[in-house]
Amino acid sequence: MVRWGGVADDFTGATDLATNWVARGLRTSVTLGVPTEEQLDGLRGMDAVVVALKSRTAPVADAVDDSVAALRALRRLGAERFYDKYCSTFDSTPEGNIGPIADALMAELDTDLAVVVPAFPATGRTVYQGHLFVGRQLLSDSSMRHHPLTPMTRSDVVELLAPQTAHAVRSVPLATVRAGAEALRTALAEHRRADSRTYVVVDALDEADLAVIAEATADHPLVTGGSGLALGLPAAPGGPATSAMPIAGGHRAVLAGSASSATRGQIADARDRLPTRKLDLAALRADLPAEVARLTAWAGEQWAAQPATPVLVYAVDSLDDIESAPPAGGRPAGELVEEALAGCATAFAAAGARQFLVAGGETSGSVVQALDIARLELGPRLAPGVSWAHGTAADGHGYNLALKSGNFGRPDIFTAGWQELR
Numbered sequence: 001m002v003r004w005g006g007v008a009d010d011f012t013g014a015t016d017l018a019t020n021w022v023a024r025g026l027r028t029s030v031t032l033g034v035p036t037e038e039q040l041d042g043l044r045g046m047d048a049v050v051v052a053l054k055s056r057t058a059p060v061a062d063a064v065d066d067s068v069a070a071l072r073a074l075r076r077l078g079a080e081r082f083y084d085k086y087c088s089t090f091d092s093t094p095e096g097n098i099g100p101i102a103d104a105l106m107a108e109l110d111t112d113l114a115v116v117v118p119a120f121p122a123t124g125r126t127v128y129q130g131h132l133f134v135g136r137q138l139l140s141d142s143s144m145r146h147h148p149l150t151p152m153t154r155s156d157v158v159e160l161l162a163p164q165t166a167h168a169v170r171s172v173p174l175a176t177v178r179a180g181a182e183a184l185r186t187a188l189a190e191h192r193r194a195d196s197r198t199y200v201v202v203d204a205l206d207e208a209d210l211a212v213i214a215e216a217t218a219d220h221p222l223v224t225g226g227s228g229l230a231l232g233l234p235a236a237p238g239g240p241a242t243s244a245m246p247i248a249g250g251h252r253a254v255l256a257g258s259a260s261s262a263t264r265g266q267i268a269d270a271r272d273r274l275p276t277r278k279l280d281l282a283a284l285r286a287d288l289p290a291e292v293a294r295l296t297a298w299a300g301e302q303w304a305a306q307p308a309t310p311v312l313v314y315a316v317d318s319l320d321d322i323e324s325a326p327p328a329g330g331r332p333a334g335e336l337v338e339e340a341l342a343g344c345a346t347a348f349a350a351a352g353a354r355q356f357l358v359a360g361g362e363t364s365g366s367v368v369q370a371l372d373i374a375r376l377e378l379g380p381r382l383a384p385g386v387s388w389a390h391g392t393a394a395d396g397h398g399y400n401l402a403l404k405s406g407n408f409g410r411p412d413i414f415t416a417g418w419q420e421l422r
């Protein structure tokens with residue numbers, strides 16, 4: 001029976017949360033978009049289901065509608081506990097969408113308090129004195145300040161969330177967390193208000209802190225955060241719930257639309273070792289389908305020479321590539337890149353590609369929607385927050401996909417990550 005329902009604001013975030021639930025022994029499926037009634041029937045045997053949405057940078061009203069629809073579908077599956085998954089670097093703007101989505105889920109569940117826990121220590125995200133760190137840097141000093149869609153120029157999570165919600169935003173310090181679950185429960189209770197809803201940002205530096213937060217919130221219908229809090233759940237006695245993943249035989253491609261620093265490092269690492277093409281924004285603006293056709297012909301030549309070698313198509317290798325505003329009358333670069341990589345995914349699939357490593361949450365959303373895959377089952381873990389998965393497209397073809405968050409993964413993941421597919 002489904003115990004947990006996850007609502008994730010992007011596709012990499014969904015597989016990130018699912019990776020951590022699987023690690024804690026929960027059999028977890030990911031649906032790409034809100035599941036249909038027919039899909040719900042096939043999900044009833046899972047312990048947890050994550051609905052992947054493309055709501056992080058969608059118009060607020062659409063993001064809220066989709067999130068509520070996802071929550072209602074998960075309730076129809078019998079889920080009673082819900083995880084509002086957003087980015088561990090709190091990717092959002094002063095308008096949202098983290099606040100509006102969480103507000104809507106709180107209202108739908110009629111709950112008056114939700115913790116806010118971006119921390120994911122295995123990937124260097126920690127929260128201290130309410131401030132979000134990425135490794136040794138404050139979020140606002142990290143590469144996230146240059147994100148093309150959601151530049152993060154502040155680090156205080158209370159200050160980040162407050163403009164996005166009408167509800168109160170409070171915080172609980174690390175000392176309280178380190179005093180244990182009972183102390184944290186008491187502190188959270190002190191923040192409850194009879195007449196309003198409240199968010200509480202909770203400090204966490206390591207997985208022991210996350211375990212305390214998980215224990216203190218065990219009766220909360222809704223928790224919010226990055227995926228780290230899922231690792232706070234007690235480990236199931238049988239170990240991780242990874243099932244044997246079907247391997248989809250076919251050509252391989254890396255599609256990288258992310259401009260994040262880890263992805264740029266991974267591109268630099270792979271560029272000289274894999275056949276590589278960088279997207280040309282001018283060519284995409286001039287004739288996007290023709291450019292996709294050129295890339296597909298090039299990929300076909302590479303696979304003809306080396307059938308098992310992945311090709312790499314990427315968008316950004318230097319911050320100078322990021323276009324903050326389109327030329328007069330032109331389409332935004334982000335849209336062009338997403339459409340081009342989605343086009344590459346379908347054209348490469350038609351040419352026999354069946355294994356895709358995709359970098360970036362928005363990019364993954366565009367790629368997986370283009371491939372018309374509705375559900376993913378997780379296979380081997382590639383890195384903290386990243387797993388291989390298998391999905392079947394509407395046309396019956398099976399695919400192996402690794403949806404890598406922009407800032408996750410080791411530098412050699414684009415070349416070494418395929419070893420798991422044996």
Ligand SMILES: Nc1ncnc2c1ncn2[C@@H]1O[C@H](COP(=O)(O)OP(=O)(O)OP(=O)(O)O)[C@@H](O)[C@H]1O
Pocket residue numbers: 010012013087147148149257258259260263315316321322323324333334335336337338359360361362363364404405406407
């Ligand atoms: N040269 C560019 N100029 C502006 N935007 C770009 C450029 N190249 C790519 N983009 C866009 O930047 C966005 C990157 O977001 P995406 O979610 O794919 O990666 P990410 O934010 O690094 O990953 P994640 O969300 O998993 O952390 C995409 O919409 C992509 O199309």
Ligand SMILES: O=C(O)[C@@H](O)C(=O)CO
Pocket residue numbers: 010012013014016017086087088089226227360361385405406
């Ligand atoms: O939480 C994270 O950092 C990732 O799962 C993510 O959401 C990136 O898009």
